[in-house]
Amino acid sequence: MIQLSESDYLAEGYARTCYFHPENENLCIKIGKPEVEKSHLYKEINYYKKIKNKQIATFDYPFYAMYHGVIDTNLGEGFVYDLIRNETNQEVSKTLLNYISMKKDNPIEDAVFNEALKSLKAQMIKHKVFASDLRPRNICCKLLKNGTMQMIIIDGIGHRDFFPVADWFGFFAKRKVERRFQSIHINTIDDHRQLLKRLYPNWSY
Numbered sequence: 001m002i003q004l005s006e007s008d009y010l011a012e013g014y015a016r017t018c019y020f021h022p023e024n025e026n027l028c029i030k031i032g033k034p035e036v037e038k039s040h041l042y043k044e045i046n047y048y049k050k051i052k053n054k055q056i057a058t059f060d061y062p063f064y065a066m067y068h069g070v071i072d073t074n075l076g077e078g079f080v081y082d083l084i085r086n087e088t089n090q091e092v093s094k095t096l097l098n099y100i101s102m103k104k105d106n107p108i109e110d111a112v113f114n115e116a117l118k119s120l121k122a123q124m125i126k127h128k129v130f131a132s133d134l135r136p137r138n139i140c141c142k143l144l145k146n147g148t149m150q151m152i153i154i155d156g157i158g159h160r161d162f163f164p165v166a167d168w169f170g171f172f173a174k175r176k177v178e179r180r181f182q183s184i185h186i187n188t189i190d191d192h193r194q195l196l197k198r199l200y201p202n203w204s205y
Contacts, residue, residue, distance in 0.1 A: 002074070004031075015032060019031065027083050028081055029079065031077070058127070059127060063120055064129060088143045094141055097196075100193055117189070118187075128166060130157070130180070131159075134186055138154060138155040
């Protein structure tokens with residue numbers, strides 16, 4: 001059994017709390033919150049099982065955090081995922097929300113974010129991998145030594161289509177991803193700023 005403590009705390013979302021894996025610096029452990037139904041937690045896990053045979057070697061880069069199974073912890077059932085770290089300094093990569101919240105102090109040019117978003121979208125289409133929630137808090141920005149960035153989905157992966165034709169056919173995959181990006185307007189970092197403004201009217205940048 002893995003022992004987790006307050007010192008292992010990393011972050012949290014609406015459904016799960018995330019901890020550093022105390023035995024592996026490249027992994028994290030997500031624990032479901034008590035008030036969240038187990039069926040909700042397993043929706044993402046079931047989708048990961050569905051895409052586990054994707055040929056990662058054909059990806060431009062791994063564009064979603066890989067899932068490594070369930071373990072027992074002193075805080076309950078834990079779901080193990082990749083912990084995204086920068087190539088530049090090995091620090092834990094910030095989310096897109098973190099960078100947007102820096103406002104004028106953001107050290108990275110918008111063009112870098114926009115190119116990374118374009119690449120993320122293209123890979124989702126090409127490899128037929130979908131996400132139900134692409135808000136800025138669910139996207140990590142991995143900084144590379146060459147000055148570029150990789151955007152990696154760390155939460156909210158999967159979909160709820162009853163007839164998942166997008167899983168099988170490229171035409172429908174492209175239409176599904178593009179519709180998702182267009183419906184909430186997230187093609188550029190400025191789109192994400194506007195999204196945050198809509199979600200949180202008192203938020204400013």
